[in-house]
Amino acid sequence: MIRPLARASFHALRGAGRPPRASRWIALVAVLNATAWGILVPPFHVPDENAHIAYVQYFAETGRLPKGGAPLEVYSPEINATLTAVDFPSVVGNSLTRVPLRESQRQALQAARERAPSRVGSGDVATATNNPPLYYSLQALVYHASPSDDLLTRIGLMRVLSALLAGATAFFSTLFLRELFPTTPWAWAGGGLVVALQPLFGFIGSGVNNDGLLFCAAAALFFGLARLLRRGITPRRALAVGLALSAGALAKATMIAFVPSFALGFVLAIVAAPGHRRRSAARSVAFGVVAFVLPLVAYVVMSDLVWQRPVWGAASSLAAGGGAAVAPIGATGNLREALSYTWQLFLPSLGVFSPMHSAPDPFYDIWFRGFVGHFGWLDYAFPEWVYSAAKGVAWVVVALAITTLIRERRAVARRRWEIVIWMVAVAGLLGVIGLAGYDYWRTSGGKRFEQARYLLPLLPLYGALVGLAIRAGGRRAGPLLAAGAAIIAVSWSMYAQILTALRYYG
Amino acid sequence: MLIGGLIALAVAIVVQGSQPRPAILGSNGVRPAEFVAVLSADEVLCQSDQQVPRDTGSLAMTIGTYYRAGQPVEVYLRDAEGNLLVRGRLRRGWQQGAVSLPLDRAISRDISSAQLCLTNRGTHDIAVAGSASSRGVAARIGRRIADGRISALYVSSRRQSHFVRAGRIVDAMNVPGLWGETAPWAVVVLAGLAVIAVLRTLW
Numbered sequence: 001m002i003r004p005l006a007r008a009s010f011h012a013l014r015g016a017g018r019p020p021r022a023s024r025w026i027a028l029v030a031v032l033n034a035t036a037w038g039i040l041v042p043p044f045h046v047p048d049e050n051a052h053i054a055y056v057q058y059f060a061e062t063g064r065l066p067k068g069g070a071p072l073e074v075y076s077p078e079i080n081a082t083l084t085a086v087d088f089p090s091v092v093g094n095s096l097t098r099v100p101l102r103e104s105q106r107q108a109l110q111a112a113r114e115r116a117p118s119r120v121g122s123g124d125v126a127t128a129t130n131n132p133p134l135y136y137s138l139q140a141l142v143y144h145a146s147p148s149d150d151l152l153t154r155i156g157l158m159r160v161l162s163a164l165l166a167g168a169t170a171f172f173s174t175l176f177l178r179e180l181f182p183t184t185p186w187a188w189a190g191g192g193l194v195v196a197l198q199p200l201f202g203f204i205g206s207g208v209n210n211d212g213l214l215f216c217a218a219a220a221l222f223f224g225l226a227r228l229l230r231r232g233i234t235p236r237r238a239l240a241v242g243l244a245l246s247a248g249a250l251a252k253a254t255m256i257a258f259v260p261s262f263a264l265g266f267v268l269a270i271v272a273a274p275g276h277r278r279r280s281a282a283r284s285v286a287f288g289v290v291a292f293v294l295p296l297v298a299y300v301v302m303s304d305l306v307w308q309r310p311v312w313g314a315a316s317s318l319a320a321g322g323g324a325a326v327a328p329i330g331a332t333g334n335l336r337e338a339l340s341y342t343w344q345l346f347l348p349s350l351g352v353f354s355p356m357h358s359a360p361d362p363f364y365d366i367w368f369r370g371f372v373g374h375f376g377w378l379d380y381a382f383p384e385w386v387y388s389a390a391k392g393v394a395w396v397v398v399a400l401a402i403t404t405l406i407r408e409r410r411a412v413a414r415r416r417w418e419i420v421i422w423m424v425a426v427a428g429l430l431g432v433i434g435l436a437g438y439d440y441w442r443t444s445g446g447k448r449f450e451q452a453r454y455l456l457p458l459l460p461l462y463g464a465l466v467g468l469a470i471r472a473g474g475r476r477a478g479p480l481l482a483a484g485a486a487i488i489a490v491s492w493s494m495y496a497q498i499l500t501a502l503r504y505y506g
Numbered sequence: 507m508l509i510g511g512l513i514a515l516a517v518a519i520v521v522q523g524s525q526p527r528p529a530i531l532g533s534n535g536v537r538p539a540e541f542v543a544v545l546s547a548d549e550v551l552c553q554s555d556q557q558v559p560r561d562t563g564s565l566a567m568t569i570g571t572y573y574r575a576g577q578p579v580e581v582y583l584r585d586a587e588g589n590l591l592v593r594g595r596l597r598r599g600w601q602q603g604a605v606s607l608p609l610d611r612a613i614s615r616d617i618s619s620a621q622l623c624l625t626n627r628g629t630h631d632i633a634v635a636g637s638a639s640s641r642g643v644a645a646r647i648g649r650r651i652a653d654g655r656i657s658a659l660y661v662s663s664r665r666q667s668h669f670v671r672a673g674r675i676v677d678a679m680n681v682p683g684l685w686g687e688t689a690p691w692a693v694v695v696l697a698g699l700a701v702i703a704v705l706r707t708l709w
Binding site for chain 1: 508511515519529532533534535641680681684689700703708
């Protein structure tokens with residue numbers, strides 16, 4: 001078993017031939033865009049970035065994984081001194097506050113450096129403490145490779161790695177779209193561009209945040225599953241899918257949301273194989289399952305025996321949320337209530353469930369508006385007209401996509417099981433977000449943590465929606481629709497970046 | 507079409523960017539979350555540790571009058587040595603809430619450790635907003651310590667377009683780190699290269 005697995009791994013790493021040129025350009029667009037975001041957004045202003053940087057630093061400096069617990073002081077003295085020097089507590093959450101002017105910031109940083117604060121904290125890195133270590137291990141390499149021991153320089157370099165991951169996300173998303181629309185290059189290229197330039201993705205993807213590796217692994221998983229379902233299962237393809245799922249799960253526990261679609265994809269791949277190839281298909285599936293399970297088993301064993309820390313801590317920390325265990329009135333923690341909470345988080349209550357959210361329309365207020373753009377630590381956003389315009393554009397995109405689905409209903413019927421897999425992936429992620437949110441809501445006395453960035457693992461499907469809309473234009477209008485999508489994506493991204501410059505420096 | 511769209515985008519940026527607007531140059535980082543000080547007639551409220559940006563021509567503060575018409579208020583900015591830098595005055599008749607306090611002249615240089623003082627020249631109490639939980643030394647009313655720090659925004663003496671304020675943006679982005687002084691230019695170059703890569707993708 002080991003030798004064929006190793007051979008298949010080698011081939012999987014070698015890749016499946018040269019990717020199309022447009023996908024490489026799209027990856028470059030995403031890298032350039034995310035690097036620009038990474039320079040534009042001041043250090044620590046991507047959500048929870050201070051906690052993620054603290055994780056990297058603790059791991060890089062000690063070789064140990066963080067272990068939290070009250071009443072430990074969070075972060076290292078160096079990070080705390082830098083946060084104060086850049087006036088982070090005053091700027092975060094207050095859109096009227098700007099980062100300090102150059103000279104005062106320089107003096108404060110210099111004074112902080114002269115005190116030579118320790119780089120090793122207690123090991124409590126707040127919200128990031130229980131995350132799996134893969135993303136932080138990569139960033140720890142960057143931390144050590146930095147030519148300077150200055151923290152801000154190290155953060156700058158870590159953000160460059162994040163930008164490369166954003167490029168890889170756009171690359172895999174584009175390859176996924178190419179599998180879906182192989183005969184209409186303008187559809188997959190247009191869809192890939194809107195993914196690469198999506199402002200929330202650029203903003204989150206530019207920061208030091210394990211979400212970056214999660215998005216990348218999710219895009220690779222979508223591409224791998226599409227390839228496997230459309231071209232047939234081979235050991236190499238199955239292995240690539242297993243590795244993508246495993247890498248994502250070792251970056252952030254949210255990735256477990258895709259386990260059902262992964263399993264369903266493998267089942268369908270075996271069923272779709274011709275009778276005489278079922279055995280070899282099953283053998284390929286075994287490769288994929290081993291590639292998924294083996295790294296996770298290693299992580300479980302190491303967590304228990306070496307690091308003595310909770311295994312799926314990210315999920316439990318999301319659930320616990322650090323809040324006080326005060327249940328709101330009527331919150332009993334039962335399944336019906338959890339389903340009601342999750343349903344109403346995304347869909348209208350329809351009079352069936354009693355209202356559980358303060359936002360009148362959570363789908364629009366949290367997810368749509370957040371996806372259009374809600375930046376910083378949720379402290380600045382576009383002017384209102386942008387959301388109204390985006391709503392209009394979204395309706396047009398959905399109408400065009402439905403037109404394509406109706407027009408190509410025979411192809412859709414042939415691909416119905418594949419579509420079921422993508423729907424299972426969506427349901428899995430929404431379910432994980434809803435259940436984690438419900439647990440937090442229940443134990444924190446009615447607080448909420450849901451943000452649109454949690455939907456970004458579904459970026460390839462967002463690209464697919466735009467690709468479907470572009471396909472509605474056919475051979476004549478399709479390329480024009482792709483150009484229109486690119487113009488909107490560039491304008492949207494640039495506006496978000498100008499808004500960001502004015503919010504922090506203007 | 508793509509190039510036409512990008513040209514239209516560039517024109518929109520130029521038109522929007524050149525519209526003059528009152529510019530917030532900075533703030534003292536305190537949110538007007540609650541009223542932290544009440545000033546009776548002729549009482550003086552002072553808040554230390556203020557970083558006042560160059561070109562400040564007025565202050566924006568949140569002041570309550572208990573629903574009466576506003577009475578005269580004087581404002582002073584002093585440097586760390588206590589020398590008067592500039593004064594300003596709000597004449598009677600203003601409305602409570604977010605209030606603009608014009609200074610007699612604009613501040614000519616960045617002041618790193620100024621003291622901001624407010625004198626109630628009316629006969630009724632006024633309440634000044636700030637934050638009780640904000641870090642730093644609380645404001646003082648004479649010898650009395652207020653309930654927190656007061657909130658103040660520093661507003662430019664001129665209505666400025668975003669292009670005029672670009673200098674401030676460039677200055678504030680020049681912080682130590684990987685990109686240092688190249689940061690603002692690197693953003694512009696990267697954004698430009700990204701647009702070129704978009705054109706290359708679809709061509």
